[in-house]
Amino acid sequence: MSEPHPLIVPILEKVGFFGIANLRHLKVDHTLITTLVERWRPETHTFHFPTGECTITLEDVALQLGLRVDGLPVTGPKLCNWEDMCSTYLEIVPVKGESLIGSMIKLKWLRENMLELPEEPSQEQLHAHCRAYILGLIGGVLMLDKTGNKVHLMYLSLLINLRRTRRYSWGSACLVMLYREMCRATNVSSKTMGGCASLLQSWAWHRMPYIAHISRIPSTFPLVCKWSGGRVLNFLHPMVDDEPNPS
Template identity: 90%
Template sequence: MPEPHPLIIPILEEVGFSGVAKLIHLKVDHALITALVEIWRPKTHTFHFPTGECTITLEDVALQLGLRVDGLPVIGPTLYDWEEMCSTYLGIMPVKGESLIGSMIKLKWLRENMLELPEEPSQEQLDAHCRSYILGLIGGVLMPDKTGNKVHLMYLSLLINLRRTRRYSWGSACLAMLYREMCRATNVSSKTMGGCASLLQSWA
């Protein structure tokens, strides 16, 4: 994701995603991530170091990403008219089969088509731009899948009311996905890994 527009920075801070936005500059060290996956044990969800076991905790997530680790679960409906949802809440209309694949939207298209803000935007325009930006952070930094190029629009339903968005436990969802992806990555046939590699690297 690009740098956030200065006008949405206060909203990102209010919603609790300003810490995640700072991770866009972190270059992932693939050798370090691979080394950590090799000592990850799926049965215990811990890293086995010569000196003992340790793991990433919810406290680590809260301290490093500034995300809430208690509150409402990050779940939502998966059956919507996604074109209408995007048009209403993002201010942009994806094309089925091209930028909109099932219930997922391509991150590259989202970045290139975010609603542009005029010099004096309305609150509705600010919120729409901010939703697009946060959706990009979720799919590109916080909870990317192993393809790293799409984000599920289920998350958009949790961004409709940005004042309520902070009430969700984004930190625990991020950690749960990272655990799952590391367990999958221990499979010899797995060549890619999703999850928040930035969190894993900064923790290390």
């Protein structure tokens, strides 16, 4: 994803996704990720090291990414009229069989066709652009599938009311998917892995600092900002009210 439009930055901060936007700057060390996966045991969901076992916990997700690990479950419809949903909430319409594959939309198409904001956008335009940007972050950074080029549109249903979006447990969903993808990657026939590799790498560098790159940025919350060079935010500040969105 590109830099977020300045007009949607306050919304990203309010829903807790601005820190995830900063992960675009984190270069993934594929050798490190491969080494960690080789140490992963699906039977125990832990890494087996000569010194013992360890794993990534929900606490690690909260500290590394600043995402909520409690709240509403991240789940949505698997079958829907996706063209109508995209037209209504993204103000763009994918083409079935080309940019829309089943229930998934291609990330490249989403980036290239995201609604362009005028100088003085309406609230509907602002929210549509922001939904598309967050959807791209979910599919391209937070919860990648093994292809890394598509995102499921069920997540769009959780972005309809952006005031409600921050109530969902995005952190636990991210961890569940990372666990699942690492388990799949242990299969000798598997050649690719989805999930949030940035979380795995940041966790490894924080817990095993002797393998981490040298960074002059002090450790602060969320911890991944140390490696991504991202801006530090106070994700605990209640910046969005919980009133239902009339739209």
